[in-house]
């Protein structure tokens with residue numbers, strides 16, 4: 001056993017200066033967990049700032065809209081073992097108009113966070129458990145910290161464990177309440193539900209530790225809610241869903257926990273079962289459980305889908321696939337060893353093809369680089385596309401993004417921009433040019449990301465020309481405070497923001 005604290009052994013690369021971020025809450029100093037320090041340390045304040053200084057380059061005048069990024073930002077010290085996924089959701093937003101930018105950050109004011117603020121103490125254990133089934137609102141706190149999706153002009157914050165869709169004001173990031181689709185929604189939604197750009201249908205799924213293990217549904221563009229329960233052999237950990245014009249692709253990976261151990265001891269340890277096939281369930285857009293056609297594939301895990309489309313009799317899915325999600329905890333890491341092993345993400349671009357007539361499956365890698373958090377032009381969701389924008393992730397420093405990659409999905413080739421030594425980025429969604437035409441080239445637009453420099457804890461927003469990522473940012477804008485490492489981001493165009501405010 002090492003005598004060094006776990007944070008010191010794992011935190012050096014994330015905190016090369018050794019200087020503590022001064023804007024982090026004092027309580028982090030009492031918690032030996034690298035995902036509460038350095039690049040991952042929460043910030044303590046909500047800030048609003050106009051007229052951000054442009055440090056380098058020039059902001060394009062046809063960059064009109066907002067970039068929003070969600071992530072964990074704990075208010076209180078953890079009740080017991082902390083996992084990076086546990087922090088209360090905080091959204092950092094930057095708005096662009098006429099070559100100027102403004103910024104704000106706000107916590108997602110979830111019911112759980114409010115209860116803990118009133119109690120001035122944590123109430124729930126984190127996802128590492130053991131769970132308290134008598135806790136109010138359920139055994140785990142819904143933090144809404146994972147994803148952001150715009151649905152009918154409303155900005156929703158969603159949680160990867162499936163929770164309530166919290167509505168944020170897209171102009172201020174203030175929490176406005178919980179979306180229930182006109183009283184129709186009575187169950188949780190997962191992060192990574194999706195909107196079909198062609199129809200406006202909102203396609204969602206959710207999953208749980210107890211039956212029903214999966215739900216699937218669609219809020220149609222006309223506002224009707226269709227939802228069904230999906231039979232699974234037990235509790236599963238799907239993270240995303242694929243969408244084509246006629247189908248949705250549901251995920252059943254051989255990574256699951258023992259439901260009996262969960263029921264008896266409140267322990268949930270998802271393990272990889274390499275002798276169990278991965279299954280993808282292809283369901284018609286408004287289908288039921290009986291309509292699902294399951295395809296068996298090589299065992300694996302996958303967090304994020306890049307895109308899906310139809311090609312004659314085939315349904316194609318491209319995603320960031322983890323070949324071997326076996327946990328390899330280091331005993332020296334003690335109670336958080338499983339978390340540290342689990343965050344060592346190893347994923348590469350991969351393509352599956354499913355034949356809807358013959359049942360045949362074709363699958364194989366497109367590339368071997370460690371790359372995740374894929375983004376595409378939103379208008380091509382469900383359509384065959386060429387370009388995807390991913391983050392390069394160093395295996396040695398899990399959950400950090402060290403460069404922006406532009407992949408050609410036809411050839412598997414990529415170009416890349418490295419954020420710089422000790423500088424880490426955020427998910428980089430595509431922002432179409434304001435006033436652009438429907439027949440603009442697929443990569444005619446911008447990519448937006450936050451970067452944080454671990455040597456001085458400054459953060460900035462960087463804007464890339466999507467046609468030439470390797471050239472580096474067109475503009476770099478100073479942010480008024482540090483942005484910790486986080487999860488998912490989205491872009492909302494200016495016209496949608498204006499309409500939402502009226």
Ligand SMILES: [Fe+2]
Pocket residue numbers: 146160191192239303304488
């Ligand atoms: Fe995700």
